[in-house]
Amino acid sequence: MSRYAEFKRAAALERTFRNCGRSAAQAAAAAADLPGAAGIEVDVRDESSVARAVDQAWSRLGGIGMLVNNAGIGVHTVNPRFTTHPQGFWEVPPAGFRAVIETNLTG
Secondary structure (H helix, E strand, O other), X not given: OOHHHXXXXXXXXXXXXXXXXXXHHHHHHHHOOOOOOEEEEOOOOXXXXXXXXXXXXXXXXXXXXXXXXXXXXXXXXXXXXXXXXXXXXXXXXXXHHHHXXXXXXXX
């Protein structure tokens, strides 16, 4: 069996989302385009939320071979008008800057 075939066979995936107002139903809907996938709502900035999501994925899949963290937010999250009114990182409110770091770096 080729590596690609092995990957496809093992592609029972869990899509997870940083908690940005998406419900579990929305996470499931977002995963619907991937055969065998299921959505799990998770806030990557909250350790207990991540642990809960890993436990759910483990239970659904019977184990986890690999986890890929692809969470990230950008400048539009902290400044929705960035395209027309850009601001330097030093002008971003501390809570916005913290959200970027906690999601992109430590989340």
